[in-house]
Amino acid sequence: MSRVRKVGLIGWGAIGRVVGGAVAAGGVPGAELVAVVDNRPLGDAVPAPQMTVEQVVEHCDLIVEAAGQGVVRGWGETILASGTDLLVASTGALTDEELSKKLLTTGPGRVYFTGGAVGGLDVLQAVRAMGPLSEIRLTTTKLPSTLEQPWMDEQLLTAMRTATGPVEVMRGTAREVPVRFPKSTNVAASVALAVGDLDAVRVSVVADPAAVHTSHVIEANGPQGSYRFEVRHQPDPANPATSQVVPYAVLRSLAALAGRSGQIL
Template sequence: MSVVTQVSHGTTTRRVGLVGWGAIGQVVGNALAEGRVPGAELVGIVDNRTLDDLPAQQLNFEQALESCDLIVEAAGQSVVREWGERVLAAGVDLMVCSSGALTDADLAERLRGAGPGRVYFTGGAVGGLDLLQAVRGLGPLTTVRLTTTKLPRTLIQPWMDQELTDRLKRAEEPVEVMRGTAADVPSKFPKSTNVAASVALAVGDPRAVEVVVMADPAATLTRHVIEAEGSHGSYRFEVNHRPDPVNPATSQVVPHAVLRSLDAVLGRSGMVL
């Protein structure tokens, strides 16, 4: 998200519903339940499994829409596709973690036309998005490339043929898994390439972002390298994250990026950077 500087003269508690109780949802949910996000009250958790020992009551989606005014999606792109419009039409705001869903042009257009709820997205595992957004004011970027490198086993997908699957399983050196644009790659790797969608949203055009997905059996960190260039300058950002031990397809930092975004959206008193 963009850098937010806000001065507030009062706060209103927002009733938050959390969708998904996985690696991201558990960190976010426990932080909300412990009061670590001022202005937020965790009302309930939505998950398609029956769960025990939750820090808030388990709700179905309809109950969440009735009792919450902000839904945090931490369960995958399919939730955004299935429920996004209904959330907004109910007057509930939606924070999207699985930003890959927003590279679907038809879905993005429908969400823009829905309301009165609003959509927010979190940058997750990558930085520099505010600068890319600002650069758009100077003119279009001629080149934008994202290279993402992860462990091979986190990139294996059901649509892959046996040859590619075996190649990833047996890889002893880096393998280029896919090259395309941010308009098509995120749908192929729904749990691994949300960064591509975040870069595309910052740039303003998914087809302008080239995405290269690399598998490296020697990778101990997940690496994202953004390279952008235009007549007004050139930019390069590189981040290296430890994978989440529970879900190596995501980075440990992602839930903390969500909490930071919630801080900004909820308008914490004082100055927020």
């Protein structure tokens, strides 16, 4: 009989509430919600005891990060060094190559990543194993209000706020873009992780006032063939900067780690 994974959840926001509620309700066979970590006092709002990170590593063998890139940077090594596994939702943190290397080499805990709001990563990994791709592009389109950042100047902010059609707000690599949009572009990092090259993925971030859905379009070309994946998600009502599907992607990854059989990997 396989062991039950004792799960600690960091973050009780739009993603954490769905993930924590499902695990607590028995929705992930082989996983038990043991604790929740959040920097706010949550009281009876959570279905498991609220703990600090230091406490949760003593009680859990798997921690799910659902609180942002800062948690991965600040606590990733500590969690893994304690022998606890870590499932990362905020893959944008891995654009820091030094941090990525540390997380991949620190143990005895193991680090895992979820694809989040994008599909086709398994195909990109398989294709990349055949050889380098000559061109990889990602276009992410969201509502302007979800893309506003402190570093933007008044001219760009005004263009976004008064736009009547799509406006490109940044173009760069998967190394550059997630740093500038820490809550909105984890997909860029996920694609880069799949192809193994942060600088090969060219990213365009577009603000569109008519973007009812959050859109991610991946296009890749090389000697192996041509590939195009497009997803259009409903934004999460509680946090429009993320897609409604993200917590369910986390739950799927958690189910795989908990040992659920019979699924496509």
